[in-house]
Amino acid sequence: MYGILTMILIVATISMAIADESILTQSFSNSESGKNGLITPRGHIEDFSWTKKVSSDGVIEIRGIGFSVVNDSKVAQSFEICTIIQGPLKKFTPSLDSPLACTNTDEIEAYEKSVNHSIGFSNGVKVSELVDISITIQELG
Numbered sequence: 001m002y003g004i005l006t007m008i009l010i011v012a013t014i015s016m017a018i019a020d021e022s023i024l025t026q027s028f029s030n031s032e033s034g035k036n037g038l039i040t041p042r043g044h045i046e047d048f049s050w051t052k053k054v055s056s057d058g059v060i061e062i063r064g065i066g067f068s069v070v071n072d073s074k075v076a077q078s079f080e081i082c083t084i085i086q087g088p089l090k091k092f093t094p095s096l097d098s099p100l101a102c103t104n105t106d107e108i109e110a111y112e113k114s115v116n117h118s119i120g121f122s123n124g125v126k127v128s129e130l131v132d133i134s135i136t137i138q139e140l141g
Helices: 015-019
Strands: 005-012 024-031 043-054 060-071 078-086 101-104 113-126 132-140
Touching: 043 113, 043 132, 060 078, 060 132, 078 113, 101 113
Parallel strands: none
Antiparallel strands: 005 024, 005 132, 043 060, 060 113, 078 101, 078 132
16 A cells, blocks of 8 residues: 655745735645655645635635645545644644644546535634645545
């Protein structure tokens, strides 16, 4: 069986970037079973978007994310995608003492794309307070 491959995408944002739907993305990957230090991603996230809502006090909040998942493997497989948003003063959504916000895909055929996935947050993060978002994608075995 293949080892677990985790690719973490860190999306750095600023208020101005969110206002015009632009985001800066830096990605890297980490593998527990890479041979000779070689890392081969077997899935990735595309079509990232914010789910926004106006809060009761009239402020725009990030309430979740939407995305597509692409299987980069030669075999069909499913994935688990998790995310966490960092606000000011190292405040995280979901909080670090609660379960991660995650979703699983159905099996995705080799080299295919699965669309319309989302992860919601029970507590929104004000757009003006958004510091960072981390997303992980992991193969399910």
